[in-house]
Amino acid sequence: MELSDNTSKGKVIASGIIPFAFVIIMMAYIFGPGADLLDLGIPLPEITIEKVDFVDSEIQATVRNTGPIPVEVVMADVNDRIHPAAVEPDGFLERYETALVRIPFDWNEAEPYIIGITVDDGTRFEKEIEAAAPALQPTLDLAVFFAIIGTYVGIIPVMIGLLWLPFIKKISKSKYHFFLALTAGLLLFLALDSIEEAIEVSDESLAGSFNGALLVATVVVLSFLGLYYSGEKLVQRASSSKFAKPVAIALMISIGIGLHNFGEGLAIGAAVGMGSIAFSTFLIVGFALHNTTEGIAIAAPMSRGKLMIGKLAAMGMIAGSPAIFGAWIGGFVYSPFTSVIFLGIGAGAIFQVIVILMKWLREEGDKNLSSASVASGFAVGMLVMYLTSIFV
Known part of the structure; x- marks a missing residue:
């Protein structure tokens, strides 16, 4: 009997492995003996200039071979004028390999430049820089500057939003449902904003071979699934205490908002590095106004548990x-x-938090999620985030 069981298990394993074996054989043939059969055209080179830095009397361009064939960088130009250039570590690039092209050039700050790279078959690729700015060098002063800006646009606004907790704690159940739905609306806007920023970055700086939109969609879904699974485990562990569950949900919201603010910080740092943003008082106020609403999202679930100042502050720091x-x-x-x-x-993290919030609203008594308080809360959350985003 045991032998029969082992035989049946072996058949199941074999039936699962055999299709993969045929796929491997097929791919080996296509890239081996069958390559000539599929040679129906001429593969074209593709170079992506991912980054341009202006350092002292030099322009440094980071290039990546994003085409299907190896290429060699043979020439560089600035504003259509050829200049001598050094390529590190060397000019020959396999697929997806990167190199640093160093062009000696006396550039002027705030002037526009077009950087061109030519490969061995004569194909030229270019990147336009709207305004040249000195490349940032890691220094203590600059690190402190970024920390201050991050505090202004991240920590302080969230902490201000947490001050809504005493008010939310005293309102009726229907109004509480309104604020939970408001939280979901706020988070949905943040998720959509993250996706828009990701697609914008991929369109501007990633080669088409990376399939930017599909990359974003894949990362969002995988992030959602992974965090939803871990979030469900966290909520289940907290379900034994009516006070622990609000904390668990608030923690997930804080993590989701924190990941969004990390992406926002990336954009701020990159913009400063490219010299394309001026940190005026108006801009800082705009970010602060927009991000203050994130504190409400954390305060809403925490309002149904014990008032724990330490945990509340920790949530604000995480976010x-x-x-x-x-x-x-x-x-x-x-x-x-x-x-x-x-x-x-x-974005994926925020979507999973929205699902958790919707499930909690159902458990709180709003079974069909179509009450006036839920619908209006969701709509107001989206509208508030849109209006505050106009100031950024």
């Missing part, structure tokens, strides 16, 4: 402080690919 780390990374080691990934993760 707001990632803006500082994002600004550091965006300013000093910005990468379009990682920016798209983190923005997608932030």
